[in-house]
Amino acid sequence: MTIVVDTVTVWNRDMLRFFRRPSRIVTSLVTPLVWMGMFGYGMKYGFARPDGTSPLQFGNYASYLDFTAPGIIAMGMLFTSIFSGMSIIFDRQFGFLKEILVAPVRRISFVFGKSLGGMSTALIQGVTLLVIATLAFDLRFTTGLGFVAGFLLCIGVMAMIGVSIVNLGVAIAAKTESHEVFFLISQFLVMPMFFLSGALYPTKTLPGWFQIVIAFNPMRYGVDALRWAIKGTSELSIFVDVGALLLFTLGTSVMAARFFERS
């Protein structure tokens, strides 16, 4: 019980900090919107045939942007969440971590509070992007679930992406001294995770050795699940996607808690 109370206390602090800086919300939206606007539209029109159709138009996707938007939303959340984990490095550098470490609370409640805070931030970002992509870009809800159920499933999937990636960030941050090192490690992880997630191109037809790497990429399941919730089509069954995400969320939670406990 007390762990829950302490987790909420830590979460509450993260939220206070987040809403104090509206610029953070704006900056978390800029990169994905640039991707959608410039990369998405660029691909849509750049490869268009003289008759106006595009080779990148396939299945029930109205345009390349319709295909890639769910992936770009997931990418934005990936970047935000990993850096939410990094905030514990700053807490350590600025000394605030000591206030928590010497208090009569379990360290695990700090980790949980952080992942809850990071998840909330990622959700705010993800939902905002989803709304913008639907209103201003080509993203269309074509899921058989209907808009409401599809939207709710999106939130569920986003929450799992948020928690697991924040935990991954916390685990790395617990083991690194400086934010420079964190940057290095996270870039090394995050870029392949993005490119091999199926956000930008279908992964089903990639050669064999790619498939092995892809199978271990949690973002692959996140992007696939989001696409299913929005478009109604996916490469894997939604149950496989959600199962893999749950497993990954659990795994990173244990990892974050352990690494932080020992740091």
Place this chain on the structure above:
Amino acid sequence: MAAAISTQRLVKHYGDVKAVDGVDLSVERGELYGFLGPNGAGKTTTISILSTMLKPTSGAASVAGFDVLTRPYDVRRRIGIVFQDPSLDEELTGRENMVFHARLYKVPRAQRDRRIDDLLAMVDLVDRQHSRVKEYSGGMRRRLELARGLLHDPEVLFLDEPTLGLDPQTRNHIWDYIRRLNQERGVTMMLTTHYMEEADALCHRIGIIDKGRIVAEGTPSDLKSQLGGDVVHVKVQAANGAVADALKALPFVRTVTAMNAGVQLEVQHGESAIPKVMDAVREAGGVVESISLKKPTLNDVFVKHTGREIREEDMDAQGRMRFFMRHRRR
């Protein structure tokens, strides 16, 4: 009643470095105990062990009646700590920092607001409670940390270098707060410092620590009186020899040294000796030109026990970094 803080043969090694090397402490409830020593003497390490942040290599310690090794959470609930380095959330306001702390320490909701109001009033931060900490001056931050450390009504408060890097005026204010807290609330306090004046002005009892060992312990006046007496220097016009003889005859004078511009006396109690010395000089036919009194300081005590000045070493790299961090954006 058991002591508020006690340690037996406390040892902490970092590889070959003996940061704490067999410290025995006993601090009574309500006492204001000072840990005085140069940088790197083992003060902060000892505090870290007592506050359950660090495990000792060997030895035992208990705080507020609980063993720091076997009952760390019972200890944590009963102690407050003001760290050497800042530990506030700069993005939050002063009050928000207090609320966060109250929640962590489960201060009952019904008491929380009143308690925060009281403490903020005590450290004169009511007007600025809704400003972000990043806008606070160094002294304000320190005061907020002090108030925060008391929010959960701790039995023992640790203050690690509470006035490091603060200007003299702010330092005096902090001293006043510390004294009042100790007197009005009866909080047992253990503070570390490498400022002699600070230990002297505040503490009931002082332990002088050097290289991980306590080299002397006692009340400030006891420690200083171990050194012999106060030194009175009298500058006299004429009749030097006769004056010296007359002064030697005084009962409270221990030694008389004739110097070219007067005499230097070692006496038991300088303040009360001065008028009598002046009378004696006058009776011996001398004229007092000037008179000065030098009391022994804790620095002299430190020199006596270690053969070094307490502040002779330069700040090491870590100390410089710390100093830099503290003064950043102030």
